[in-house]
Amino acid sequence: MNILPWGGPTARAASALEIDTNAVFLPMVPALIVALIVVLLFALHLGVMERRRIGRIEIKDSILMPREEVLVAAGGGSGTDVPGKARRFGRNGRGTPRTGSAGTGSAGSNDDDTSTRDLHVEEYNEEGETTFTGVLDPNRATLRPKLFWVNAGLTVGLLTVLGLDIISIPVLFMIAAGIALAVNFPHVKDQQEAITRHSSSIVSVVAMVLAAAVLTGVFNGTGMVDAIAHWLAEGIPDWMGPHMAVVVGVLSLPLTFLMSNDAFYYGVLPVLSETATRYGIDPAEMARASITGQTVHMQSPLVPAILLLVALAGVSLADHHRKVLWRAAVVSLVMLGVGCLVGAIPF
Numbered sequence: 001m002n003i004l005p006w007g008g009p010t011a012r013a014a015s016a017l018e019i020d021t022n023a024v025f026l027p028m029v030p031a032l033i034v035a036l037i038v039v040l041l042f043a044l045h046l047g048v049m050e051r052r053r054i055g056r057i058e059i060k061d062s063i064l065m066p067r068e069e070v071l072v073a074a075g076g077g078s079g080t081d082v083p084g085k086a087r088r089f090g091r092n093g094r095g096t097p098r099t100g101s102a103g104t105g106s107a108g109s110n111d112d113d114t115s116t117r118d119l120h121v122e123e124y125n126e127e128g129e130t131t132f133t134g135v136l137d138p139n140r141a142t143l144r145p146k147l148f149w150v151n152a153g154l155t156v157g158l159l160t161v162l163g164l165d166i167i168s169i170p171v172l173f174m175i176a177a178g179i180a181l182a183v184n185f186p187h188v189k190d191q192q193e194a195i196t197r198h199s200s201s202i203v204s205v206v207a208m209v210l211a212a213a214v215l216t217g218v219f220n221g222t223g224m225v226d227a228i229a230h231w232l233a234e235g236i237p238d239w240m241g242p243h244m245a246v247v248v249g250v251l252s253l254p255l256t257f258l259m260s261n262d263a264f265y266y267g268v269l270p271v272l273s274e275t276a277t278r279y280g281i282d283p284a285e286m287a288r289a290s291i292t293g294q295t296v297h298m299q300s301p302l303v304p305a306i307l308l309l310v311a312l313a314g315v316s317l318a319d320h321h322r323k324v325l326w327r328a329a330v331v332s333l334v335m336l337g338v339g340c341l342v343g344a345i346p347f
Helices: 007-019 023-056 067-077 147-166 168-184 190-196 199-221 224-235 237-256 261-279 283-297 303-315 317-341
Strands: none
Touching: 007 023, 007 168, 007 261, 007 283, 023 283, 067 261, 147 168, 168 190, 190 199, 199 224, 199 261, 199 303, 224 261, 237 261, 237 283, 237 317, 261 283, 283 317
């Protein structure tokens, strides 16, 4: 979706080659649709494989019931069933009633092999607090159910202003984050705690973004981008000249992964496009081929969004690349192939 007309890559390619944005995007719509289908197929495959790996997850009733009910059901020692409450501690969360003294821990009737270890009291510690921690903890202190519509309105407003492109993105997100903190956590101490909870992700992502900016500056400032572009143009044999669009499409995968979009579209693409005109290839066709590598580019460590994604997901960038990078390459090659089939990219 990064290649939409209002996205950066398409606008950069059109600007660098001095052509209309629609001339680049519209002929690539069939390729984009097929690529989206491939992405959904990959997502389906990953979902099926993950279900096979971990099996079916069932949320236990003891997690959903109020804390007071759990304490009453677990502490009653009368030796009889607690109607409507103790039955929630049945085996596998199915509501199997348990007889005997709940207070003394006697097993009572055990015809269906129900034992203490099968009860779901282990979801709560000795203080009666849930041990189901994390973002799914139904009793976490950071929940703000009464502010749901306020937060939803703030999110919609953020996306609206983002689409209108009237404020710089970093400034816009800083303003929205400040408003969200003030609304959800009125006290300064709570705001500090909220920032501290995410501090590790913030520091690591900012550090990686700064490092990526340094690398990009080295590429541009030392003339390496221009040298790479001319080296590629001179190294392509004459017999590959009529296929320059396909060559650029294939080269866009590694090049946009290793360098920024600005460096590729303003530094490399114009040189290769000028070479392609000698073989009768239109600049618009070169631009279409150049945007097919954006699926791989979005996995680059030079892209701040992917650094934020892996930080919030709690996975390493290397593990993410092992799982995703080859799939992204497949999607890009599918876009390139479909573009050739529909005539948007000359082969």
